Amino acid sequence: MKKILIVTIALLGLNGCTNLTENVLDESSATGLTEKQAADGNLAPVYARLPDIFQHTTYFALQEISTDEAILPYRGGTDWGDNGIYLALHQHTHTSTDPNLRNTWGHLTQGISRAVTALNTLPGINDSSVKTYIAEARGMRAYYNMVLLDLFGLVFVKDDPQGVSQILRGAEALEYLKAEFLAAEPDLATNVGPGRLTKAGVWGLLARLYLNAAVYRDRYAAQFSFKPEDMDKAIEYCDKIISSGQYQLSADYFSIFNADNHTNKELIFAVDQRAELNGHNRLAYFSLSGDQFPLPAFPGANGTDGPAITPDFYQSWVAAYAPGDPAGRDPRFYKKNLNIPADSCMAAADVIMDRGILRGPQYGLVRVNGAFVRCGSNYRVGKLFNVTRNRPTLPVTFTEQVDFTVTGSDYNTGYRVLKYEFSPKSQSGRNLGDVDISIVRLADVYLMRAEAKLRKSNDAAAALADVNTVRAARTSTTPAPALTSMNLDLLLRERGFELYWEMVRRTDLIRFGKYEGKWTEKTDANPQKRIFPIPQTAIDGASNLPGYLAQNPGY
Template sequence: MKNKIKLALLFGSILLNWNCTDLEETVLDESLNPSTEGIDEAVAAIAPVYANMNNDIWRHTIYFAMQEISTDEAILPYRGGTDWGDGGKYSDLYRHAMTPGNAIMKDVWNGVTKHIARSVSAINALEPLSETNPQAVVYLAEARAMRALFNHLLLDAFGLVFVKDNIDDQSVILRGSEAVDYIISELKAVEPQLLTTTEVGPGRMTKTGVQALLARIYLNAAVYRDPYGTPNFTPADMDAVIQYTNQVISSGEHALSAEYFEIFDDENHTNKELIFAVDQRADLDGHNRMAYFSISGDFYPLPEFPNANGTDGPAITSDFYQTWVDAYGDVDPAEADPRFHKDNLINEPGCVSAADFEVDRGIYRGLLYGMQHEKKGDPFERCEGDKYVVDLVVNNRSDVGDPVFHTLEVDFTTNSSHSNGYRVLKYEFSKTSDSGRNKGQADLVVLRYADIYLMRAEAQLRKGDAGSALADVNFVRAARTARHTAPALETMDLDILYRERGFEFYWEFQRRTDMIRFGKYEDSYTEKTNSDPQKRLMPIPQSAVDGASIIEGYLVQNAGY
């Protein structure tokens, strides 16, 4: 089991057997009692911790929605007045009008608490094994580190953590400084027992994974300690960020990718920029939907799959696009910055072979070129030498066959048609999936090397060292050399660094956390005017509060809800 744990192959049926352990923990915890006959006990214990994280947490409609659609980066209107309405859960989230009944809150909460419980179950199973099994020692450290990661997600979103070492015990709830200290202590305790990313790959928690997570927690610790106040970024916290980012850098295990979009390719598992990711390779039954979520429903990126179209989901806002324009002025951001867009497909009528057919990546604007067929499921049109016809993509909802044209303006009223808004195709459409559409096999990036430099830059900047911060940011910009390199920045301040994080990490589950830390979350932007700082934390789902009501005062709703 040195390189990977084959979660889906070993445990696809086991995961169906989860059930609650007792009445008091119904809404918080689950217990795993798998049959391990014929399976190594240590592997059987750790595998469920990692299994199905893509669907339970890092799904496009769950954690992505919470972290991106609650911000100035992504907006998901009622398309055509009907599509993506979903009871207003996306529009309410975007406007910061979410309530404890919002389904996204419930999905995030349930997914994260389920995996906290799985981690505790793994810890209980691995502790006795670790006395005689060296591999169980490693897995035990991983289980504790993953419990800390899941608790970090809970703290970031809801302002609390659950502390429990035995699956049959009642969890203790911590908030504020106590919660921060608990997570940090857990990560520090297990770091020495973990293996390296070189040894096990980015799909398991490793030494540099824990170091990167510690840096992220220290960077946000001021917010977590006082979620509604003005953050006090202490020198001690910033020194810790610098310490742990330096450790990741000095490990020599990771490298920046010369081609930015290779970080999100179908075969990105071996990309050295990944520090920790949700493993989605084909033999692990990968199933993420990040590729098709945003793009046009009239767009078909794979010749092999005439049903593999987009869903006309979220678009970037005009506000976020304007940050690119402001940064580069008269130069088109696609020409100035390799992270904005990568041309792969001809953007004119023509013919392309199946072997050469690859759609563009990044941010899509204006007219769209792609394969042609009369309706979904029909074979695509062919031309000379059995190549595929490429031409303007037609809007099938148009009575006169107008081409799809992605406009800049998108909102909840007049600009909410299926074509409105610039789109994002950051993760590659899977070329090995059996459906092409909803089984993307690119690993979902959680921690990556560029963030190490940008976190260190921020810590240096908050300590007054703008020169070192500028050097780190420019180091990342200069590393993207595969096509063209973004020009070096000449100055650095918090606003520029915040903008740079948007360019580097758009569509990567980070924007809400960044906006809060940089004091931008209460700003007004497209369709959003709510400036209530209590919306920094999400509402605890009403179902969880109700489920815990048998214990008076146990689970208290966050302020403002």
């Protein structure tokens, strides 16, 4: 037991942990831990890497900025240049020295390492939770490896913390992940919330794995071969989730991404951000203007003029709802929260930013010399100007056009996204996020089942029913009108509408055969770009094992 306690204390001290039964662990009592505390302390670090993976410059950048959905230009010629790494990601000219690739790789491999440590220490702890915790650690090891396979084309098989991992690729990697998820599933819980891996979480990941199996078996295929038996398994696991009755589609679409979303019944598996030690607000702040300050309590919490949606992605909405405005036809596109005249005074509680895709002139809290303008106990709200960008006469007006030209890279260019609620606790705009970040949610399950039915037997009627179930569920405002037909192109469009900014777009485009397409600033059609290069630092670190870690083709 002494050895276990030492390991537990080291992990607590280095990483900060969240008690897996809803409360923050009391790190002050590092000595004299109970068996339950020791078990918690060994499992919590396995989850602790998730917020880092799901930051704006790690998984988000790789999954969104590399696609037709998001673009991050060199803002104003001074911001987000970063040696061209975001331009390269979007244009598919990235290299093995990209720091965002390196950091994502590092977080994933650390997650695997922590899972291996937990799997080796938990069996020595005498507590009733251990069996479930071992299953969670094993499932999380598989999950981190699944993301590694999707991004970099390999998995690491490792059971001994001191041993050398075995590397698997292609079909071998796929079969390993299936076996690991299936081994973990029987001992997982069903009632511990979305922040921990449950049976339904594994079912959702297995459905995703089977749906992408054709890609993972033959990454560079001219046309992917979707096996009927794979589609059957994807349907089976989606059915398990839907028929469980545990989850339900949210009537208010944007509530899925609110700061209090931990109890939202649409979430199946998510990054738990309720613990302030780990949470970040970067998915909310990343796209907003530097002159958008959403919180009356914090005059230093603003956006950063980061990525916008591409004109290509915006036009997919326009085409779907022409001649109407998508903002009036689909509640997933936009939610109006701030209803004001041009110049108003408002109570702090009434200052709530609009959500979704933000276009045109922007209104919000008026800030002068670092402080918000007050009207007695209220706040002045009006038209915003680019004051923080030293352009105080230029209104903050988001335009559709955005590209890598000087004009297209200006601070105003590109429609912006505020899908995840700006955390009301975030003093800096970057920290103290409360929004649980969805990994698997019920709408995605319906859409995966629809796709599997289309790919297996071209059952357009069944696929259409699943898609329309999701569309009809958003009843807090007028739901999107029902579609009347369904095919793979329409389904990809629907996945874009439902899941934008949720870090699935790159994986979707590859599976649908669209990743070699052309979009804003991107013309590369090399299928070898379907996976990213292994970071050069990882290859250099393995140099004492000749041939152990081979670079992916094309890099």
